[in-house]
Amino acid sequence: MPGSEMPAPCVFAPDMAEQVPLWHHYLLAIQSRESPRVQDYQRAENILLTVLERAHALDSRFIVDYSRDLEAFQFALRSSEDPLDVEVLLGVDSEALLIEESEASEPGDGPAICRLGVLKEASGLGPWMTDDIFSVSSEDRDKCSGHIIPGKVLCVLKDLLVAAIVHCKHHRLIPPGSLNAASLKGGQMRLSLQVSSGWRKIRFNVVPVVKKKHRVPALEGALLKLGFPEGILRRIASHGVDLVPANAQHWRISTGYLLSRLLDALGSLPGHRLDSLSILDRVNLESWRGGSQNHGLTFDHLKTVLLWASTLFPAPEDWADLQGSVYRQLVVLLCCLATRNLPHFLYPECNLLQDSGLDLGIIYQQVEHFASQPEESLRIHVTHLGHSRPPRIDNGVKALLQLPASDPTYWTTAYFDFLLDKFQVFNIQDKDRISAMQNIFQKTKTMGSENS
CATH class of the missing domain: 3.30.460 (Beta Polymerase; domain 2)
Structure with a gap:
C-alpha cells in the first residue's frame, strides 16, 4: 500500500475553499431547471391519470x-x-x-x-x-x-x-x-x-x-436506524409490500415505494444529502453517460448509493458541506464499482450491478476521474474556467477500494473515512473517528507489507 505514515486528517486547503462556489453554481443550475x-x-x-381513470371505468x-x-x-x-x-x-x-x-x-x-x-x-x-x-x-x-x-x-x-x-x-x-x-x-x-x-x-x-402486509426484515435492522429519523422505519414497514409481476406466472416484492419513502425521509434531515444526489445524477447524465447516449448508471443506482452512505455516515456534520456530501457518496460508489457489487439496500445479498450489462471498468474510470479532478465536469459556463488542480489521488486507491470484496468487515465508517482522507475531504474532528480511521490505515499498511 502506498505511503508509510498516516498523515494528519485533511482540512480544507485554500484552493479547495475557492472551488466550493463551483459546486454551488452547479447545484443552482440544476435547481433553476427544476x-x-x-x-x-x-x-x-x-x-396519464385521465387515461387510467377511463380504464377504471371500463x-x-x-x-x-x-x-x-x-x-x-x-x-x-x-x-x-x-x-x-x-x-x-x-x-x-x-x-x-x-x-x-x-x-x-x-x-x-x-x-x-x-x-x-x-x-x-x-x-x-x-x-x-x-x-x-x-x-x-x-x-x-x-x-x-x-x-x-x-x-x-x-x-x-x-x-x-x-x-x-x-x-x-x-x-x-x-x-x-x-x-x-x-x-x-x-x-x-x-x-x-x-x-x-x-x-x-x-x-x-x-x-x-x-398491496399486501408482509415483513421486510432489513427495515427492522439496527444498522438502518443510524441514518434515518427516529420512528420512520417503523412507519414505512407498516405499509407492507407491493407485489408486481416478475414473470408470466409469478409475482415479486417491489421495493420501489419503500426506498422512495426512505429517500424522502433523508430530505427531512439537515444537510446536503439530496443536493449531492442531484449533482451526481446530473454529472452521470452529462459526463458518464454522454448526455444519455450511453447505457450507464441509473438514478436508482445512485439513490441506493446515497442510502448506504447515509447509514455509513450518520452524523449531521458529515452532510453539512456540499462538496463533502458528494464525496461521501463517491467513495461508496467507487468501492461498489471496484468490487463490482452494489448491494440492494433492503436485500443486501442481491447485487444490483450483476447482469446489468454495464461496462463497469469504463464507468469506474469515469467516476474515479471525476472524484480526482471534478472541476471540468462542474464548469457550466466559460466564466467558470480556471487553473487545473492536480489529481487528488494516486494510483494505489483502486487497490484500497477493492478491500471489502475480500473482507466484508471493511464496510464500515472508519474504512470510508480513510477513503475520504485519501481524497483530501475528511474534515471531521471527532477523536474516536480519527482513531478508528488511523487503525484502518495501520491495517492496510500491514497488509501491504505482507504482500510486498
Whole structure:
C-alpha cells in the first residue's frame, strides 16, 4: 500500500475553499431547471391519470393510484430521463390471498418470487376468479382454489389502456398528440407509455400492483436506524409490500415505494444529502453517460448509493458541506464499482450491478476521474474556467477500494473515512473517528507489507 505514515486528517486547503462556489453554481443550475421540469411532469401525469381513470371505468378491478407525491419529488431531484413507474392497484382483498414463495429462487436473487393464491374459504372474490386473470388449481389438497396470474393481468390491462386512449382522444379528454396507443409497449412485465408534455417526452411504466402486509426484515435492522429519523422505519414497514409481476406466472416484492419513502425521509434531515444526489445524477447524465447516449448508471443506482452512505455516515456534520456530501457518496460508489457489487439496500445479498450489462471498468474510470479532478465536469459556463488542480489521488486507491470484496468487515465508517482522507475531504474532528480511521490505515499498511 502506498505511503508509510498516516498523515494528519485533511482540512480544507485554500484552493479547495475557492472551488466550493463551483459546486454551488452547479447545484443552482440544476435547481433553476427544476420548476419547468416539474410542470412538464405534472402535465404528463395528468394526461396519464385521465387515461387510467377511463380504464377504471371500463374495469373497476383496476384502481387509479393518486398518491403520487413521491414520484414528483424524485422527478424534481433527477436530471436523467429514465422511465417512471406508475402503479395501477388491483382492488382485491389482500387478506384473502396467500403468498406462496417459489422454491426456485436462488440466494442472491433479491426478493423471492411467489404465486398469489386465492384461499378456498375466501368470499366475495368472484371478479378475481374469472378466466381472464385466474387459473384454477388442479390440486384438491391445496389451500387455494387457484391463482391470480400476472401475465393474464397484464394482457387485460394492456387492452384496457388501448381502449381508454382511443376513448380519451375521440372525446378530446387529452391534448392532441400527447399520447398514442401505438406507443404502448409491453416487455419486462410492465407496460410502457410515452407521453408528450410541451417539448419533453416522458416515458411511464404502468405496473399492476397488489398491496399486501408482509415483513421486510432489513427495515427492522439496527444498522438502518443510524441514518434515518427516529420512528420512520417503523412507519414505512407498516405499509407492507407491493407485489408486481416478475414473470408470466409469478409475482415479486417491489421495493420501489419503500426506498422512495426512505429517500424522502433523508430530505427531512439537515444537510446536503439530496443536493449531492442531484449533482451526481446530473454529472452521470452529462459526463458518464454522454448526455444519455450511453447505457450507464441509473438514478436508482445512485439513490441506493446515497442510502448506504447515509447509514455509513450518520452524523449531521458529515452532510453539512456540499462538496463533502458528494464525496461521501463517491467513495461508496467507487468501492461498489471496484468490487463490482452494489448491494440492494433492503436485500443486501442481491447485487444490483450483476447482469446489468454495464461496462463497469469504463464507468469506474469515469467516476474515479471525476472524484480526482471534478472541476471540468462542474464548469457550466466559460466564466467558470480556471487553473487545473492536480489529481487528488494516486494510483494505489483502486487497490484500497477493492478491500471489502475480500473482507466484508471493511464496510464500515472508519474504512470510508480513510477513503475520504485519501481524497483530501475528511474534515471531521471527532477523536474516536480519527482513531478508528488511523487503525484502518495501520491495517492496510500491514497488509501491504505482507504482500510486498
